[in-house]
Amino acid sequence: MQLDLDRVSLHFGGVTALSEVSIQVKKGEIFAIIGPNGAGKTSLLNCISGLYRPSSGRIVFEGKDITHMSTHQRPLLGIARSFQNIELFSHMTVLENLMLGRHIKMKSGIVSGGLYWGKAQREEVMHREVVEDIIDFLEIENIRRKKVGTLAYGLQKRVELGRALALEPSLLLLDEPMAGMNSEEKEDMARFILDIAEEKGTTIILIEHDMGVVMDISDRVAVLDFGRKIAEGSPEEIQCNPKVIEAYLGEQVS
Amino acid sequence: MTFFLQLVVTGLVVGAVYAMVALGFVLIYKSSDVINFAQGELLLVGAYTCWTLVAVYHVPFLLAMAVSICVSLFLGIAIERMVLRSFINEPVISVIMATLGLSSAMRGILQVIWSTDTKTFPEIFPSAPVIIGPIAVSRVYLYSLFISLAMLVIFSLFFKYSNMGIAMRATADDQQAALSMGISVKVIFAATWAIAAVVAGIGGILLGNINGVNPSLSHIGLTVLPVAILGGLDSIPGAILGGLFIGVLESLSGGYLDPLLGGGVKEVAPFVVLVLILMIRPYGLFGQEIIERV
Structure with missing residues (x-):
């Protein structure tokens, strides 16, 4: 495992942004995190990149515990990221x-x-x-x-x-790389992401709302809802998971 | 005509020192959006330290200057560490108020140590003036001009080409992104304050050599504010030109208008021009216009 998040929780005062989220990401895979707005996707990414410190839990990157490592040291280990609202x-x-x-x-x-x-x-x-x-x-x-x-x-x-x-990262975190793009730009971006993973062997964790893209390019998908991981698996498994459908579309009226 | 030229030269010398001190001001503003009201007191610390070493302990001037620069450097870092770091994530206005408090506290301490009497430097530069064409310029002015211009060139190159300078510009632009590029924002802030304190210290030493050192030297901190705003608070070339401009303006208005109006114009003129320029160019002469795209 290149990246191992072990029961990571994050609280802001009384608000729970993440509760006991565990994910494992293998080297070279494209791992997508999806979920409704406010589910805690960006918070999770921020914990990995160091902008937030988890309230509890452990983050291990390439065998090294980085839970409390300061933000500016993480790029040296090979963790790079992009931001949801462009920060250039x-x-x-x-x-x-x-x-x-x-x-x-x-x-x-x-x-x-x-x-x-x-x-x-x-x-x-x-x-x-x-x-x-x-x-x-x-x-x-x-x-x-x-x-x-x-x-x-x-x-x-x-x-x-x-x-x-x-930064020549070994782990690339992308926060909504296709938000606000038209379909042509999205296609270009999807192509770039696939090429990065394939040619450079870079592990990619991405947050994305466009389900078509997520299902097309990711190897595995984790679903967050209200700060909890409710499902994880291949795109096909996620698509027919009743919990995921419920989180996105609401409960079925019986 | 000679009188005019004489005033212009004096103005340029003082202006170059202003520009250097304004550089510290601009740096802090650029990297953290904070206006440092204690810049004038940093001037005093440099000037008093150097004066004590030279006049009381008879240390050679260049060595005394080097020691004073080190003192300023560490003071800058200490201020950032002990005062400003506790204000991280607080509104900018709180930080500005903190620098205002710092200014009062420092002035009080400095007066306790060195009293309010004017201390004059023993003669370091030869007193015979240099004659350039029709005008005579005293050596201390020439040396001051030379040192300030050299510092301005060094710092401009530093920001443009050195790793630290580039990291500073990046931090000024976007702190989060700088962090994600592996730049330690804390180190950058400390360096910013260190540089601001050093340029102020050097400015204080030079002006102290020209006019003597007393607490009113810290008013330069206030004069430097129009310099920085005039050039655009975030522009380094702006600070340099603004400094020279305000220096000449002060000198000319002091030479021609003060005798007519009974004095005081020199102190007011920079602020009058400042208001006029800001009415036409709200971001200053070289400031970056911030355009919000919605």
Whole structure:
């Protein structure tokens, strides 16, 4: 198991956002989390990425307990994420945003970095290559010098995915990567997600509301409702699970 | 004409120091949306530390300056750690009020230690002025101009190219995203305050050499506010140009208008211009307009 959540609970005052959620994610799989609004999907993702600390329970990533590890150290382990409401450095260009993904991997100090000498230059070139590959992969060559704030929504989503990829993560958390997109953009994004999992072997956990997409691309699906995991399994199993149907459509009137 | 040029040169020198102090102001605002009202007191700490070392303990000036810079650095980090960190997740207005309180407290402590008398630096720079064409410029002015401009260049490069500088810009733009990129926002905040305290300390030392050190030096903190707002609170080039502009403006209005009106124009002029400019450009001359897309 690459990621192991063991009875994770999260409370905000008296409100329970998550209660005893356990999930296991295997290396290289696409794992979808679905559920009605307010079910706790984003809270769960935030616990994994470190923005929230679980009130109880344990999170183990690649054999290491990360429950209490600080947020900014997790990308170093290989956990990257995108956000539900785009969180990009909107005053920087696409290229600069992606280069920031390389930030923690840069070693040269202020002086040589500032003077752009020897090792620093080689390092920069190496990081630029990684970033250019990602730009190629996401088909955003034509906008790489543009300020992110001026881009269309669909493209911003794509840049955010690119920035997460720049960290070369082994676990990628995607919070509604297709929200607000038209069907063509959704298809592109689905293709990218499948390619990332296949070519790079990256594990992907995604939250998504579009059931068509979820059922098409995920290997396994977990369903949350009111902070509780009510079902888990392959897309086919989830589709005919009565508990899931009840959570989405309400109880059957007998 | 000579008089005019003389005033312009004086203005540029003082303006360059303003620009440097405003840099600290802009930094803190950029990274955390906080307006630091204690910036003026940070000036005093640098100036008093350096004066004590030079005048009381007869330490060589450059060494004294280096020690003062270190003191400012650690003070900046300490303020962030002990005062501001407890305000994380509190409304910005609370943090601003905290800096206001910090300003009063620091001024009180400084007065207890160094009293309110003006301390003059022993003569460090040769007093013979340098003659440039028709005007004479005293050396302390030239050195101040040189040091401030050098600091401004260093910091501009730092923000543009260094890892830490880039991380600071990223944090200013979006804290959550910065965290998810592996940037420690706490470290960035501490660095921000350290730099703000250092530039203020250097500014204090330079101005202290020109005019002597007394508590009213901290009013520079107030003068720097229009400098920063004028340039746009979040713009570093704006702070530099704003500083030079306000410096020259002060100098000219002091030279020409004060004798006519019986004084005081020098202190008011920056604020009058500030109001006029903000009426035309609410985000300042170089500030980023924030457009909310709904």
